[in-house]
Amino acid sequence: MEKSFFIAGDGCRIAYRLDGPAEAPVLLLSNSLGTDMGMWAPQMDAWTRDFRVLRYDSRGHGASACPAGAYSIDRLGRDAVELLDALGLAAVHFCGLSKGGMVGQWLAHRAPERLRGLVLANTSAYMGPPSGWQARIEGVLADGMAPLADASLGRWFTPGFPATNPGAVAPIRAMLLANDPAGYAGCCAAIRDMDQRPTAGLNHSRTLIIAGSEDPSTTIADAEFLLNRARDARLHILPAAHLSNVECPADFAAAVAGFLA
Numbered sequence: 369m370e371k372s373f374f375i376a377g378d379g380c381r382i383a384y385r386l387d388g389p390a391e392a393p394v395l396l397l398s399n400s401l402g403t404d405m406g407m408w409a410p411q412m413d414a415w416t417r418d419f420r421v422l423r424y425d426s427r428g429h430g431a432s433a434c435p436a437g438a439y440s441i442d443r444l445g446r447d448a449v450e451l452l453d454a455l456g457l458a459a460v461h462f463c464g465l466s467k468g469g470m471v472g473q474w475l476a477h478r479a480p481e482r483l484r485g486l487v488l489a490n491t492s493a494y495m496g497p498p499s500g501w502q503a504r505i506e507g508v509l510a511d512g513m514a515p516l517a518d519a520s521l522g523r524w525f526t527p528g529f530p531a532t533n534p535g536a537v538a539p540i541r542a543m544l545l546a547n548d549p550a551g552y553a554g555c556c557a558a559i560r561d562m563d564q565r566p567t568a569g570l571n572h573s574r575t576l577i578i579a580g581s582e583d584p585s586t587t588i589a590d591a592e593f594l595l596n597r598a599r600d601a602r603l604h605i606l607p608a609a610h611l612s613n614v615e616c617p618a619d620f621a622a623a624v625a626g627f628l629a
């Protein structure tokens with residue numbers, strides 16, 4: 369099925385795609401900063417056996433529009449809710465990685481009735497300091513995505529993985545380079561301004577937290593914070609860096625499917 373589109377409440381055109389059996393429970397996926405819905409390709413064969421998989425390109429990414437200016441976690445969260453509204457979906461399973469997991473945290477306290485099961489992967493309630501994000505915003509708007517690509521891949525994968533798994537890393541590099549700098553910067557601003565630590569204790573959804581043992585961006589300590597604040601959560605650690613679904617594709621797919629089952 370090709371990508372479809374809906375119009376969010378503020379007029380932004382958002383791309384989405386559905387795969388898998390029409391009668392199966394829906395699993396909504398939310399991508400990381402700098403990627404698009406294609407980041408979930410390693411899990412699609414496994415998940416479409418049991419789920420109707422709904423993927424979308426976050427605003428500023430992929431085939432979705434890139435409104436000018438700073439975005440917010442509130443706006444990114446409402447994009448997810450409005451996608452469900454547009455498709456007439458009352459409640460779904462949700463899996464988000466990194467920025468996508470930040471959207472999942474927002475849903476847990478702002479729209480918990482829309483969640484049947486929640487997976488927060490390689491994510492954090494806060495990623496300070498804001499000055500670092502501001503510097504990244506200014507850099508990408510001035511110099512484009514290319515200078516960021518190698519630095520990002522260095523954080524996203526353990527040393528040696530890109531050399532031994534070029535076929536897994538090449539699509540991620542292409543996604544990074546394809547980003548509109550304005551859209552990437554808009555989402556950087558959402559992370560810059562985000563602090564969901566005060567609301568982490570409001571997560572009453574059944575939650576699986578996935579962390580990478582070698583993740584320098586969202587650490588085991590970040591995952592344990594979310595674990596300890598949530599009412600009903602468990603932690604699963606993978607031998608990976610930040611994009612654990614790419615580095616440990618089968619284990620990631622099995623952990624999510626097993627938890628949601």
